[in-house]
Amino acid sequence: MINRYGKLASWVYHIDKPIGRSFGDQEYYRQRLEQCRRGPILEPAVGNGRLLVPLIEAGFSVEGFDASAEMLEYCQDECRKRKLTVSLTQQTFETFAYDKHFAAIIMPAGSFQLIANTLSAGAVLKRFYDHLLPDGSLIVDLDPIGSFLGPSGSVRSWTTDDGDLLTLTDHRVETNYVAQTTLSHLRYEHWQGGNLTTTELDLFKLRWWGVNEFVLALNAAGFVDVVVSGNYQHGQAPQKDDDIISFEARRPTGR
Numbered sequence: 001m002i003n004r005y006g007k008l009a010s011w012v013y014h015i016d017k018p019i020g021r022s023f024g025d026q027e028y029y030r031q032r033l034e035q036c037r038r039g040p041i042l043e044p045a046v047g048n049g050r051l052l053v054p055l056i057e058a059g060f061s062v063e064g065f066d067a068s069a070e071m072l073e074y075c076q077d078e079c080r081k082r083k084l085t086v087s088l089t090q091q092t093f094e095t096f097a098y099d100k101h102f103a104a105i106i107m108p109a110g111s112f113q114l115i116a117n118t119l120s121a122g123a124v125l126k127r128f129y130d131h132l133l134p135d136g137s138l139i140v141d142l143d144p145i146g147s148f149l150g151p152s153g154s155v156r157s158w159t160t161d162d163g164d165l166l167t168l169t170d171h172r173v174e175t176n177y178v179a180q181t182t183l184s185h186l187r188y189e190h191w192q193g194g195n196l197t198t199t200e201l202d203l204f205k206l207r208w209w210g211v212n213e214f215v216l217a218l219n220a221a222g223f224v225d226v227v228v229s230g231n232y233q234h235g236q237a238p239q240k241d242d243d244i245i246s247f248e249a250r251r252p253t254g255r
């Protein structure tokens, strides 16, 4: 299975990107959501709740779904610790469904790029559109193309609360310039007292988008008033070395 965020991957994510860790996105999303129509907010691919938990604590009404049971468990634990009652469900981008509509749908951290097939991506955008209230907003972050094509083979490590070692070796095994995808082997290892206790190999596939290509995809799904911003400066057109590109689009009223 691709992009599965299994047990070790989720553990590493939660240590590396704990609740509240910001890449500039916590502040940006909070500021943007204050400008959006009031109402419930959906975070697809909510993960461990890095962004959802602080948004709820700030008074926003956010719920989320994720494909990974392990990631959701971290999110549920963090909500429980803070006595927050939150709707979290195990669903996928491709099939999620709610019997209500949202004022905003948010996708930080480049999660949309986990949808590696353009047909699926178009269908997911349409599904987002169908789940928004009229005048509701979709806000999506995409990593720029350059971030996909840098050096591969990195090894990173983290120490757990118990003093164990978690390592991640990242090997890009395929770059497809036609499909605009990269496939990486993410090898996670859990070391205890110098002994390897568990290892996990996650196949990780991502798709990069051109800026205008993504605007066209949003328009094709029915979205209007697309604003593209670089480095979390709302309304500032992205520059060539920007680290992140954000898209905000609106479901028109009356459609």
Ligand SMILES: C[S@@+](CC[C@H](N)C(=O)[O-])C[C@H]1O[C@@H](n2cnc3c(N)ncnc32)[C@H](O)[C@@H]1O
Residues within 6 Å of the ligand: 003, 004, 005, 017, 044, 045, 046, 047, 048, 049, 050, 051, 065, 066, 067, 068, 071, 091, 092, 093, 094, 108, 109, 110, 111, 114
């Ligand atoms: C980069 S993490 C983002 C987590 C969180 N939104 C954040 O900003 O920290 C990507 C998340 O996407 C989830 N995911 C991967 N494929 C998915 C799919 N097809 N449907 C729903 N979630 C998926 C993973 O389980 C993971 O939790």
